[in-house]
Amino acid sequence: MKTEQIRFGFLGAGAISHYSAGSVNNHPGAKVIAAQDLHPQRLADLCAAHQIPNAYATADELLANPDIDAVYIAVPNKFHVPLTIQALKAGKHVILEKPFALNYAEAKEAADVARQMGKVLTLGMNQRFEKFPQRTKALVERGDLGEVYHIKAYWFRRSGIPKLGTWFGNKSLSGAGALYDIGVHYLDLALYLLGDFKPVSVSGATYTKFGHLGLGAGSWGKSDNEGHVFDVDDFATGFIRFASGATISLDVSWACHAEEHDRADVQLYGTKAGAQARAGKLFRPDPATGEYNIIQEPNIDVRYPHGDRFHNFINHLLNEEELCVPIEQALAVQRILDGLNASAVTGREVRFD
Numbered sequence: 001m002k003t004e005q006i007r008f009g010f011l012g013a014g015a016i017s018h019y020s021a022g023s024v025n026n027h028p029g030a031k032v033i034a035a036q037d038l039h040p041q042r043l044a045d046l047c048a049a050h051q052i053p054n055a056y057a058t059a060d061e062l063l064a065n066p067d068i069d070a071v072y073i074a075v076p077n078k079f080h081v082p083l084t085i086q087a088l089k090a091g092k093h094v095i096l097e098k099p100f101a102l103n104y105a106e107a108k109e110a111a112d113v114a115r116q117m118g119k120v121l122t123l124g125m126n127q128r129f130e131k132f133p134q135r136t137k138a139l140v141e142r143g144d145l146g147e148v149y150h151i152k153a154y155w156f157r158r159s160g161i162p163k164l165g166t167w168f169g170n171k172s173l174s175g176a177g178a179l180y181d182i183g184v185h186y187l188d189l190a191l192y193l194l195g196d197f198k199p200v201s202v203s204g205a206t207y208t209k210f211g212h213l214g215l216g217a218g219s220w221g222k223s224d225n226e227g228h229v230f231d232v233d234d235f236a237t238g239f240i241r242f243a244s245g246a247t248i249s250l251d252v253s254w255a256c257h258a259e260e261h262d263r264a265d266v267q268l269y270g271t272k273a274g275a276q277a278r279a280g281k282l283f284r285p286d287p288a289t290g291e292y293n294i295i296q297e298p299n300i301d302v303r304y305p306h307g308d309r310f311h312n313f314i315n316h317l318l319n320e321e322e323l324c325v326p327i328e329q330a331l332a333v334q335r336i337l338d339g340l341n342a343s344a345v346t347g348r349e350v351r352f353d
């Protein structure tokens with residue numbers, strides 16, 4: 001690296017960028033020095049809230065700033081890959097928001113450009129860094145669960161569609177609804193915990209039951225209601241098979257009728273123990289008494305104790321830490337999402353070579 005301080009430029013000044021700027025500026029070896037958004041007020045708000053000195057109206061201007069080492073991209077999904085490629089070609093490292101792309105072919109193009117340019121490209125999969133999932137990962141790796149043969153990943157929101165009328169619900173801008181927006185999180189987490197990103201087949205179904213009727217709205221997102229048509233899924237389900245015989249079931253909803261407002265976890269079923277990764281619980285019989293134990297917060301060292309996706313990216317750029325989300329894993333997740341979407345359309349299982 002040319003400096004000990006990694007200097008960031010932010011493309012996109014929406015809701016998530018406020019959290020992200022806080023994370024970057026919390027790291028002693030990094031600082032957000034520039035931001036850009038098409039919306040002047042949102043840009044001004046982000047810069048004011050996080051003392052960002054340079055505000056740009058266009059990505060071209062931000063990327064021309066030679067002081068910027070790394071770029072964070074948090075814009076509507078349609079622009080993820082074009083801006084990533086532009087940033088990589090401008091010589092910047094990139095941490096991109098999920099989902100990677102609108103489809104695998106696009107994502108692959110960005111990964112290829114990163115390789116050609118010799119730059120780091122990663123996806124900021126924040127769920128991997130949470131305290132309890134990190135502990136679950138360490139327990140799986142230590143063998144405490146035995147053979148993990150099934151993972152049940154679910155995130156049900158009762159009324160949590162991001163602000164209606166924004167880009168989130170419009171297929172041409174987002175690619176898909178709940179499946180891409182929150183399905184990607186727990187699909188990625190399930191694959192990470194299983195330690196296998198190469199399924200042999202996937203089967204999926206998607207549903208649109210609320211958003212197009214103006215129902216199920218949540219409040220996430222800073223974008224304005226621009227009257228975009230809601231034409232994406234607000235519920236998605238999938239089943240994923242691996243050569244080992246292991247399976248993952250995935251269920252996500254932006255809106256559905258359910259008892260709880262929000263119910264989410266990644267539940268692992270192993271031969272020696274079970275676990276709930278988000279709640280941080282381990283289930284196993286006591287070997288001495290046979291009594292069944294539910295253990296909260298098992299004490300174990302984790303790989304990323306800072307618990308922050310940006311700190312991992314920054315530490316990696318400073319040659320201090322292994323990257324948690326290699327781009328090959330992000331590509332594999334996108335390939336599975338494509339497969340689930342394709343299966344939902346045809347009603348048939350999609351097999352991978």
Ligand SMILES: NC(=O)c1ccc[n+]([C@@H]2O[C@H](COP(=O)([O-])OP(=O)(O)OC[C@H]3O[C@@H](n4cnc5c(N)ncnc54)[C@H](O)[C@@H]3O)[C@@H](O)[C@H]2O)c1
Binds near residue numbers: 036097099166
């Ligand atoms: N990791 C997470 O948990 C998480 C959470 C929320 C959102 N996200 C992702 O972050 C991204 C942004 O989401 P958000 O919630 O901040 O959305 P948002 O609607 O609040 O903000 C999007 C911003 O992008 C700006 N924008 C639109 N097109 C642009 C362009 N071409 N160049 C620059 N700026 C542009 C808009 O003006 C807006 O300010 C999405 O990809 C979303 O999936 C991730």
